[in-house]
Amino acid sequence: MGTALIYDDEMTKYKLLWVDPACKIEVPERLTVSHEALVRTGLADRCVSVPVREATDAEILLAHSEEYLEAVKKTPYMSLEDLMEFTRQYGDVYFHPNIYHCAKLAAGAALQLVDSVMTGKVRNGMTLVRPPGHHSMRSAANGFCVFNNVAIAARxxxxxxxxxxxxxxxxxxxxxxxxxxxxxxxxxxxxxxWHRYEHQKFWPHLRNSDYDIVGKEKGAGFNINVPWNKVGMENGDYLSVFCHVLLPVAYEFCPDLVLVCAGFDSAIGDPEGEMCATPDVFAHLTHLLMNLAGGKLCAVLEGGYNLTSLAQSVCQTVQTLLGDPVPRPASLNSPCISALESLQCVRSAHKAYWSCLKHAADLPTSTISTKRIKLREGEETTEKGGEEEKDAEEKVWPEPPKRVTPPVCAALVLPDDVACPEGCERFSFSEDLDPLLASKLRESFLRDADDSTALITISSLIALTEKMEKNEICSGLALVRDVTKAMTSIVQHVTTVLSNRVLVVCVGDGNVPSHITEDRETLVVQMGSAQTDEQSCKYYIRVCLKKGCSDTSGFVQAVFGLLLPLGYEYDPSLVVLVRMPDSGVSDSLWQQLTGLLQSFALGHTLVLLQEEEKALVGLTASSLLGNPAPSLKQLQAPLTEDVEALERLRHRLQADWKLLQTTAPQTQ
Ligand code: X5A
Ligand code: ZN
Structure with a gap:
């Protein structure tokens, strides 16, 4: 199951023929540099190349009026003056004798992509097109767009x-x-x-772009606008909106297909967006969407006008679609106040429509979106702006580091009688165990079970984590006698000997030894049903669901509202995912979790399963290999008391973990 790449250089064969400052950034090189970067990095070669085709009239009419199509059809025969005249009736767009042909190819390319994905020829894909599509309306060209490629593709x-x-x-x-x-x-x-809005001061200056435009009639709740009211938004702002708005709603919606209007003018250096998110953020945005709809994702190019950041961002997206491990996002700051205001507004505007947002905070009675936030005196500001203004295009940022895929994707430590699934490697530690380490292990963890099999398993796991650290192995899975003991030894080893940060995710109830939970080199998040007196603290966070991990909606709520933001902020170098006995978590939820956790630590995840759970080896390994998890079906509303408990927990932790915030600080 591969990744389609659809491109044809015919779509570089039109350009602006007169002077128009609003349109001069939309150049043919946008496509050539993007495509050349994919070729140069070897990514294009790894994709399935699918030819473009022209969209038919009937297909274009899925999103446009006959009058408009007939009008555009005449443009190839127009003189320069006629083209200029024709152009004048629309906003920020230009026509050229060849643009109609290209616009048919752009829409057709999106349809070819949908066909390739829906027929199972490929798992996902991207198409590089000009003209872009998302601004064009039923009867109007707009914002460099002629036909609405993605809208046509959806219909x-x-x-x-x-x-x-x-x-x-x-x-x-x-x-x-x-x-x-x-x-x-x-x-x-x-x-x-999401879009640069600046309280309607930014193009296209529509009241309709604000957060309170949620859709009409039966479609109410199915239109989500996240206005950015300041420039300079960063990775943390983007990821926060994904975790706290898009992903919970998307999982509740449960799409059969994901289409991405993949514009990269939201990346750093872009003269239009003036934002500061780095190209590697698109690896994360892509990855976070890849377990929806059984992995069926079609990305269609829209904007992106800084040729350097455009090409880098396109590569990050395609490389992620191909399944390579995602980079650790460089410099994740807490969301800025303006972003938090937008987040709060959107969540509140949609609380009536989505059960995952039902308990979102209400807006203060005076609408905060137009009010300037005044900070308390001397307060550390996370507000954007204020520093020296640099031209967006002069911004410099480091090129995203090369993403190297380890030679082994998933290494499995299994008893001899358990078969190793295809695509994985059986891992066993053959060399003699360092006697010092052996005695240390025996002493600390295996005192009461002086058992050579256990010792061999643990030493294999230690060797495995060392190979992960050297990036020789991406992820690991082990069937062990006692998950708690295995977790304890591994975590202790990794944090002390390799001095790395570990994110431990425990699914299900069970005791987590205190020397793990009290160590700040380790962040433990435990999901279970146990109601104990033990309170969560900064590095040991317990999520209690009344019905335990069998409550899929509650679990999903906790994953997006808590676990993912914590993971992003903590930035571990290893994730240890532990499945406690009798956790009650469903297979598809388990696979979703396994897939999502690979956003962290360059995909270095070690999964520990209890010996009896042999049956889970295959599907867990499949998720570690990057296969999309089965979808969760449309989610029911989580239990009110669970959600309320979760919100209280999130509130309490916000002082320590800024990515958990979903509201702007109270103003005076
Ligand atoms: C597709 C796209 C932008 C138009 C900006 C006009 N269009 N000022 O990014
Ligand atoms: Zn754009």
Missing amino acids: YAKQKYGVQRVLIVDWDIHHGQGVQYCFEDDPSVLYFS
Whole structure:
């Protein structure tokens, strides 16, 4: 199951023929540099190359009026003056004798991508197109866009493949108002867009782009706008919105297909966006979407005008679609106040529509979105702006580091009678164990079970983590006699000998020894049902669900609201995922969790399973190999008391963990 790449240099063959400052950034080189970067890095070669085709009239009419199509059809025959005249009726767009041809190819490329994914020819894919699409409306070109490639693709997928729910994620820095208008009363298409807004001061200056525009009639709740009211948003701001808005809602929606309006003007250096998110953030955005819809994801290029950051961002996206481990996101700051305001507004605007947001904070009675936030005197500010203003294009940032895939993707420590699934490697520690280490291990952990099998297992696990540290192995899985003991020895070894930070995720009840929970080199998050007096502290966080881990909605709520933001902020170098006996977690939820945790630590995850759970080896290994998890089906509302407890927990931890915030600090 591969990744499709769809590109044709015919789409570089139109350009602006007159002077128009608003349009001069939309150049053919946008496609050539992106494609050349994919070729140069060897990524293009690893993709399945699929040819473009022209969209038919009938297909274009899925999102446009006949009058408009007929008008555009005439443009190839127009003189320069006629083209300029024709262009004038629309906003921030230009026509060229060849643009109609390219626009048909751009829409057709999106349809080819949908076909490739829906027929199972590939798992996912990306298409590099010009002109972009998300601004064009039923009867109007707009913002460099002629036909709405993604809107057409969504309707086509519904019509041709009977797809019931489509999620459109628009991470371009402009509001795709054309997509919004197309689906605003349609509950089968969930449209999410974040965009530079600055309280309507930024193009296209629409009141309709604000957070309170949620969709109409049956489609109410299925349009999500996240306005950015300041420039300079960073990785932390983007990831926070994913964790606290998009992902919980997307999982509740449960799409059959994910389409991405993949614009990269939201990356650093872009003259339009003026944001500060680095190209590697797109690896994370992509990865976080790859377990929805059984992995069916189609990314269609929209904007992106800094050729350097565009090419880097495209590569990050495609490399992630191919399944390579995602980088550790450089410099994750806490979300800024303006981002928190937007987050709070969006969550509040949607609380009536999504059960995952039902308990989101209300907005203060005076609408905060227009009010300037005044900080208390002397307070550390996380507000953007204020520093020397640099031209966006002069910004410099380090090139994202090369992403190297370890030679072994998943190494398994298994008893001899358990078969090793395909694509994985059986791992056993053959060399003689360092006697010093052996005695230390025996002494500290195996005192009461002086058992040579256990000792061999533990030494194998230690050797395995050392190979992960050297990036010779990506992830590991072990069936062990006692998960708690194994976890204890491993964590102790990794934090003391390798002095690395470990994120331990315990699924299910069971005692976690205090020398792990009291160590700040370790962050433990435990999900279970146990109601004990023991309170969570900064490095030992316990999520209690009334019905335990069998409550999928409550669990998912905790994963996005708590676990993922904590993981991003903590930035571990190893994740240890421990499945306690009788956790009650469903297979698909377990696989989702395993997949999502690979956002951290370059995908270095060690999974510990109890010996009896042989049956889980295959599906766990499959998730470690990067196969998409089965979808969770549409989620029910989590239990009110669980959600309330979770919110209280999140509140309490916000002082220590800034990515858990979902509201702006109280103003005076
Ligand atoms: C696709 C896209 C931007 C138009 C900006 C016009 N369009 N000022 O990024
Ligand atoms: Zn854009």
